Amino acid sequence: MASTLKDVARLAGVSVKTVSNVVNDYPHISPAMRRRVDAAIAELRYRPNVFARTLRTGRTGVLALVVPDADVPYGDALAREVVHAAARQGYRVVIEQDATPPLGGDRNVPVDGVLLSAPLAPAELVQAQVAAGRPVVLVGGEARDGRCDQITVDAARAAEDATAHLLRAGRRRIAAIGAYPTASAAVPRACTVGYQRALRRAGLAPVPGHPLPTSRHRRADGYRAARALLARPDRPDAMFCYSDPLAIGAMRAAFDAGLRVPADVAVIGIGDIEEGRYSRPTLSTVSVDTGFLAREAVARVAARIDQPDAAVTEITAPHTVLPRESTASFG
Incomplete structure (x- = not known):
């Protein structure tokens, strides 16, 4: 029973x-x-008895987690945390990917609210979800225009902290990988701001041509960008990558170029994906508290479901630089 x-x-x-x-x-x-x-x-x-609540309230007891890009570094961990946090409140979760028409358009998945994983989400995806008339909470991106509740990540500060870590490790020719060719995603833009701010504070200028754009944040993109960088006569002594998958690809490029990480080139990413904890060398990264993101996001969407006209709120999740083998100091 x-x-x-x-x-x-x-x-x-x-x-x-x-x-x-x-x-x-x-x-x-x-x-x-x-x-x-x-x-x-x-x-x-x-x-909790979801079906009893559905009969009582007319709600489905289902939330949607929309992941607009499979390359979101902490997507798997965030999904697990969201499912756990939602279950505590009696909700089930369906996960959709790249749902520019609201939740697949014609499929019309019946949900009470939407959690939109926002780090790489274009504005039109956000607008489509809002236009559908469902309660929406943005999870993990930069602050938007105030129409939706949001659990933000201070990507500019995270990038600044990652770059500052490389500076403290004695690196001076620090390249950046991961800016988008267009201005469609807020987080890469914010990472660029933080990277440049850290260099200016140290009295340094970015390596010419940086930050280096990539079309996506996949391992292959990091590999290609790093191969081009490391083939230059004035190659960098460190690479700050806007995601952990980019950084994993960059480390492989260094290995294929006959270079040692971190002795010849240090590498740091953002996201704290599990792969980075077991790579060789282990990957230094900026870790965002995904448990905090999930708990606050579910709490906000549940509150929004109960009070659709409540004031919009914005909460910033904490982050931490995790030094590992890929950025060890000289000497």
Whole structure:
């Protein structure tokens, strides 16, 4: 027999209302109380009754996570965290990719709200989702025009921190890889701003021709860009890549060019994908708290579903530079 709210409350030694507040991620709950209730939920394998809520409210109990580009560095981790956070509130999640017509247009997937993974999302994709009339929360991109709730990432600051890390490691000819040929994506633009700001603060100028544009943020794009850079007589001694997949490709290019990472060229990315933790050398990166992104995004879309006219909110997720073997200091 499935566990109920009463079963969870009894095991945790709290009221049913407290369990409901935790499940619905309401604020003003102490961390200790949340851990206590979460432990009881896990032990009993409690799942909210989505179907009962659908009958009661007329809602589907389904959220959509739209990933506009498979190359979003932390896409897999974000999807896992979103599914987990949504389940705690009684929602299921469908995942769509590159859904410029709202959720596939003719398929008309019935959902209560949309979480749009925004780092590389063009403006028209955002506009299409808003025009569909569903509650929308942008996850992980730069701040937009204030029409949607957003859990932002300070990409400019993340890029500045990554470049500053290379500077502290003794690197001075720092190239950048990952600017888009057009101005269609906010995050690459912001990364360029942060990269250039860090160099200016150090009294340095960007390597000529930088940041180097790539059409996508795939490993192959990083490989091609780095091969071209490293073939120059004035090759850089460090490469800041706008995503971890680009950085993985860049490290392979260095290896194929007979160079050592980090002795000859240091490499850092953004995203903290699992591959970078097991590459050789391990990849230095800027890690964004995907758990925070997911929890806040689900909480915001749930609140927006309940209160469609509430004021738009914007929350910035924390990030951390994770130094690994690919940027070890000289000497």
